Amino acid sequence: MIIRPLAPADFDAVDNVHRAAFASTAFGHQGEADLVRQIHADGDALVSLVAESEGRIVGHTLFSRMEVEADGMPLQGAGLAPVGILPDLHGAGIGSALIWWGLEMLHGQGIQISFVLGHPDYYPRFGYSAKTALPFASPFAGPHFMALLLDKGVRLPESGRARYAPAFGPER
Ligand SMILES: CC(C)(COP(=O)(O)OP(=O)(O)OC[C@H]1O[C@@H](n2cnc3c(N)ncnc32)[C@H](O)[C@@H]1OP(=O)(O)O)[C@@H](O)C(=O)NCCC(=O)NCCS
Numbered sequence: 001m002i003i004r005p006l007a008p009a010d011f012d013a014v015d016n017v018h019r020a021a022f023a024s025t026a027f028g029h030q031g032e033a034d035l036v037r038q039i040h041a042d043g044d045a046l047v048s049l050v051a052e053s054e055g056r057i058v059g060h061t062l063f064s065r066m067e068v069e070a071d072g073m074p075l076q077g078a079g080l081a082p083v084g085i086l087p088d089l090h091g092a093g094i095g096s097a098l099i100w101w102g103l104e105m106l107h108g109q110g111i112q113i114s115f116v117l118g119h120p121d122y123y124p125r126f127g128y129s130a131k132t133a134l135p136f137a138s139p140f141a142g143p144h145f146m147a148l149l150l151d152k153g154v155r156l157p158e159s160g161r162a163r164y165a166p167a168f169g170p171e172r
Helices: 008-023 032-041 094-108
Strands: 002-005 045-053 056-070 073-085 113-117 145-149 160-163
Touching (some): 032 056, 056 094, 073 094
Antiparallel strands (some): 002 045, 113 145
């Protein structure tokens, strides 16, 4: 298996991955495939990686630009969403590999903080925590809203704000 940046020719395969991956969840597919395309079209994709096995795209993850403010100062932020793996390959470490690679690339881009809205049993293994996200106002605030400081020089603010890219809609 290889992990590499998404290329324009991959969009259809990436659509299929997210449709199948999210159809396998309790919530179903909620437009994740279109979200990926819109984020790219808007120029808000910071890191977009596919996992390819024997010429087939089997997974994808995307980190997109966020507007983040900490005690009135801007922070370079990236939202992790979506991540999807073909259902027959769940649990094989592909999602983890994509996320670790993505975080490494974000760090290289000078991104200071990453947020995710997801399962509290999965994302803490990468360092995401609800506690780190707590000072940041967001419509997604709650136990599933987690953050990870990539810049160890950044201190958690007293208060802040985190907004996803416009592709996420008015409540972002
Ligand atoms: C969630 C997902 C991306 C994880 O990718 P993966 O390649 O299957 O996961 P990995 O093999 O890297 O990691 C497996 C671990 O993740 C856990 N895990 C997988 N999906 C999980 C979920 N939805 N909630 C909590 N834990 C989950 C497994 O229990 C396993 O835990 P363990 O290492 O303690 O045994 C993948 O299962 C998927 O595409 N799911 C459907 C789409 C989805 O839910 N995306 C995330 C939205 S927040």
